[in-house]
Amino acid sequence: MGKSKKSLSLVLLTILLTIGIVGCSSDEEASKEVNMEELPDVEDYSEKLTLHLSGSFTQGEIEDDNWVQKKLEEMFNVEIVNTKLNTWNADETSLAVASGDVPDTFSFTSGTLTAQEMYDGGVTRTIPKEMIKKYAPRYSEMLDENQPGWDLNLLSGSNEEYIQLTGLQSHTKGILWAPTFRLDWLEELGIEPPGEIKPVGPDGGLERIYFTDEAYSLEEVEEILKAFTFDDPDGNGKDDTYGLLPYNNQLHWMTTIMGAHGVAPGYNLMEDDKLKSAEISNKYKEGLKLLAKWYDMGIVDPEWTTLDVEKAWEKYKIGKTGYFTAQRSYVAMEDWTKLRAPQNLILSDPDAKLLVTAPEIGPDGQQGEGSWMPVTLLGDGFQIAKDVTDIELARILQIFDYINHDDEARWTLYGEVGEHSEWQGTPEESAILVKEEYPAEEGDMGFWAYNFRTYPGERLKWLTSEYTFNLMEQFFAKPEVVEEMAIRPYRYDLFEETKGLELEKRYSGQLDTIVDEFRMRAIVGEIDVDKEWDSYVENWLNNGGQEILDELEKAPKVSDLLAE
Amino acid sequence: MLLAPMILLAIFSYGPMYGLLIAFKDFSPGLGILESPWNNFEHFKRLFDDFLFIRALRNTIIISLLKILISFPAPIIFALLLNEVRHMKFKKVTQSISYLPHFMSWVILSAMIVEVFSPERGIVNYFITMFGGDPVHFLASKSAFIPILIGTDIWKEIGYAAIIYLATMSSIDTGLYEAAEMDGANRFHKMIHITIPSIMPMIIILFILRLGSVLNAGFDQILNLYNPLVYEVADIIDTYVYRAGLEQFQFDYATAVGLFKNVVGIILILGANAIIRRKSEHGIW
Numbered sequence A: 001m002g003k004s005k006k007s008l009s010l011v012l013l014t015i016l017l018t019i020g021i022v023g024c025s026s027d028e029e030a031s032k033e034v035n036m037e038e039l040p041d042v043e044d045y046s047e048k049l050t051l052h053l054s055g056s057f058t059q060g061e062i063e064d065d066n067w068v069q070k071k072l073e074e075m076f077n078v079e080i081v082n083t084k085l086n087t088w089n090a091d092e093t094s095l096a097v098a099s100g101d102v103p104d105t106f107s108f109t110s111g112t113l114t115a116q117e118m119y120d121g122g123v124t125r126t127i128p129k130e131m132i133k134k135y136a137p138r139y140s141e142m143l144d145e146n147q148p149g150w151d152l153n154l155l156s157g158s159n160e161e162y163i164q165l166t167g168l169q170s171h172t173k174g175i176l177w178a179p180t181f182r183l184d185w186l187e188e189l190g191i192e193p194p195g196e197i198k199p200v201g202p203d204g205g206l207e208r209i210y211f212t213d214e215a216y217s218l219e220e221v222e223e224i225l226k227a228f229t230f231d232d233p234d235g236n237g238k239d240d241t242y243g244l245l246p247y248n249n250q251l252h253w254m255t256t257i258m259g260a261h262g263v264a265p266g267y268n269l270m271e272d273d274k275l276k277s278a279e280i281s282n283k284y285k286e287g288l289k290l291l292a293k294w295y296d297m298g299i300v301d302p303e304w305t306t307l308d309v310e311k312a313w314e315k316y317k318i319g320k321t322g323y324f325t326a327q328r329s330y331v332a333m334e335d336w337t338k339l340r341a342p343q344n345l346i347l348s349d350p351d352a353k354l355l356v357t358a359p360e361i362g363p364d365g366q367q368g369e370g371s372w373m374p375v376t377l378l379g380d381g382f383q384i385a386k387d388v389t390d391i392e393l394a395r396i397l398q399i400f401d402y403i404n405h406d407d408e409a410r411w412t413l414y415g416e417v418g419e420h421s422e423w424q425g426t427p428e429e430s431a432i433l434v435k436e437e438y439p440a441e442e443g444d445m446g447f448w449a450y451n452f453r454t455y456p457g458e459r460l461k462w463l464t465s466e467y468t469f470n471l472m473e474q475f476f477a478k479p480e481v482v483e484e485m486a487i488r489p490y491r492y493d494l495f496e497e498t499k500g501l502e503l504e505k506r507y508s509g510q511l512d513t514i515v516d517e518f519r520m521r522a523i524v525g526e527i528d529v530d531k532e533w534d535s536y537v538e539n540w541l542n543n544g545g546q547e548i549l550d551e552l553e554k555a556p557k558v559s560d561l562l563a564e
Numbered sequence B: 001m002l003l004a005p006m007i008l009l010a011i012f013s014y015g016p017m018y019g020l021l022i023a024f025k026d027f028s029p030g031l032g033i034l035e036s037p038w039n040n041f042e043h044f045k046r047l048f049d050d051f052l053f054i055r056a057l058r059n060t061i062i063i064s065l066l067k068i069l070i071s072f073p074a075p076i077i078f079a080l081l082l083n084e085v086r087h088m089k090f091k092k093v094t095q096s097i098s099y100l101p102h103f104m105s106w107v108i109l110s111a112m113i114v115e116v117f118s119p120e121r122g123i124v125n126y127f128i129t130m131f132g133g134d135p136v137h138f139l140a141s142k143s144a145f146i147p148i149l150i151g152t153d154i155w156k157e158i159g160y161a162a163i164i165y166l167a168t169m170s171s172i173d174t175g176l177y178e179a180a181e182m183d184g185a186n187r188f189h190k191m192i193h194i195t196i197p198s199i200m201p202m203i204i205i206l207f208i209l210r211l212g213s214v215l216n217a218g219f220d221q222i223l224n225l226y227n228p229l230v231y232e233v234a235d236i237i238d239t240y241v242y243r244a245g246l247e248q249f250q251f252d253y254a255t256a257v258g259l260f261k262n263v264v265g266i267i268l269i270l271g272a273n274a275i276i277r278r279k280s281e282h283g284i285w
Helices: A002-023 A067-076 A091-097 A113-122 A129-135 A137-145 A185-190 A218-230 A254-257 A282-297 A304-307 A309-317 A343-348 A390-405 A406-415 A459-463 A464-477 A481-485 A498-523 A527-554 A558-563 B002-024 B042-049 B051-070 B073-084 B088-103 B106-116 B123-130 B142-170 B174-182 B187-212 B219-226 B228-234 B237-244 B249-277
Strands: A049-053 A080-083 A167-168 A178-181 A210-211 A242-244 A268-271 A274-276 A321-327 A354-356 A376-385 A421-423 A433-434
Touching: A049 A210, A049 A390, A049 B123, A067 A406, A067 B237, A080 B123, A113 A376, A113 A498, A129 A390, A137 A390, A178 A185, A178 A218, A178 A254, A185 A218, A210 A464, A218 A242, A218 A282, A254 A282, A254 A321, A254 A343, A254 B123, A268 A282, A268 B088, A274 A527, A274 B219, A282 A527, A309 A321, A309 A343, A309 B051, A376 A390, A390 A406, A406 A433, A406 A459, A406 B088, A481 B106, A498 B228, A498 B237, B002 B042, B002 B106, B042 B051, B042 B174, B051 B142, B051 B187, B051 B228, B051 B237, B073 B088, B073 B142, B073 B187, B088 B142, B106 B142, B106 B219, B142 B187, B142 B228, B174 B187, B187 B249, B219 B237, B237 B249
Parallel strands: A049 A080, A210 A354, A242 A321
Antiparallel strands: A167 A376, A178 A321, A178 A354, A268 A274, A421 A433
């Protein structure tokens, strides 16, 4: 009996200890005033520090003592502990945050909480402006040059403390998406391109991809899709082709079609003097009706409802689809888009030819697509864990500033050009490709392992082929094109001054379900869009949508933000 | 001797249970489980205010009951049939083939199922069109989706689930069969009057335990097979909470749902056990 009691006591003690250990959380104030005089000088790396680092490209593939790690350790007198977490996996990042087990630096691609929530939840610390200016001068310069730079990511109620560092998303400048058509099919069917066409590049498949800055109208696209479906464009004598191949987990396939109706899914707009979410606007409704009509005509591949984007790319490669929406980098055959449509088809079928046009022209003459970044090119967040000390932060900022903003740090991304990587085209003027014998990211070389998703200075060139730049120059990033075709939200809470994010988090599960279900059922003709529209909108508004829109009214207008 | 397992059980099974507290709190990772503020049952109120959750609850119960009704007896029947096979090689091969799908994840199986039922390439539609019919997009059809769920669930688990019944059958006293034979019983009589009564306690125990997971209608299977077109019949509690809770970092909300499911499960187990105890001598407790 005595022994049983002792055993029971031990078990209870163990439980209590477990609770104590796991449940114990410090409520220390993560933001406190920093004494700059106590901090080391810039480039004073005399004290060896241990840092747990990760970056935007950390996907759990890193090997210890990799090439980049060793060089950084020597340069900054630190011992780097690698992060084996896949920061692109929402389940893994959520668990890391929930358990408080985050690295000293991180930038999760698959989102969990907003920067403010991370800070409020005690996961991250603030970064004093003084420290940024002292230890990250190049980053500071980037903020000076890109408005609203220093005004972003401020801790609520403070002008001196930042809840995260931000990045320059220069790779998203301009518009990204364009419709592509099988040019060999168009030729077979005797359909003329809408304007003068030029090959995107000289060889490697680029000579079979043609671009024009003119566009078909939606009526013309409809006729083309019909011909692609019913007129045997591949000449095999079988009825086995389709015009359009959508997918069920993203909306990029409809971005230019909706743009032709003047609406960008995911954004808000003013319609009939009311602030509306795109998904409950009449413009979106008209877009849905057109897609439903196309489905009814049989020109949409019916299998799309069970295909995600990756399966759709695989299906496109078989060569039975005539139309696909693609990013400018896909049609410029950037190396990282090899598996994506339409590059995968060009690589596998030497006879396939493509036509890339400007976004389709809608009923009111509108052309466009949702702008990738709603307001500014500054975006994404690099966060510092709560337990990082000021001395550690000083070193982290210097590493961050060097590897992300100093062009000399190119080796952290591509190794030594010539040895580990090579120029895709003209040296210093084209993209850099890591040689096949080395891992492009992480692994034993550690490329990209500690970097943040930011592309200031020369960096955009290193990851962008000259053909993408040509396309940007000719069309996609031309100021007049961006002005006319980039659809931005009407209001946007750029400085996170409202409770919009909190409400979105709370209601997005319900609202996404309502929207996804209605969209898909509408397109495949299970419901009559006109008949069901009002109840759908009411349902959306009653399940959190109205609350979100009311909160959004407090956010600034994007036009005002841009004017500022 | 029992101390070590008890400690392990305490640490890994009972210790973490205090995390259930976050079902009643606004969980903040920085504050931790104990320090996060109580929220006056907000998550539970939200659950029952949400018409999509109610729909998911309805779907979960329907799918689960159908699985209990159809999938649960399937391995029993399969085991009974297999038990009657006298050709040992055939019996072993059949058994091995039948439990192979159990070892494959739903991610892999769902890819196979999508191909089998594809309106363009699937073998099912190949036969339909061969006989002059129009292809059917089964996985996008509300009326076909649930039968596919049940059918594929049986296909995946029938062999593995039958093992326990076959093992129980192997322990039946052969003297009973011999005595029945002397009384003139045929194989069907022996199955009805000896085999089934002998495995009945096992059937009842497994049935009671299965009732406990009545609100688990098959998350992996459905997540990998469904799409918004069949949400109306296929969106279950787990898939809805995955989208609305876990993907939005609402662990507290997801825990509240988990707790709700477990409370329902334990009520069903206790209730079923009590009823069965009253009507027969079988039962878990």
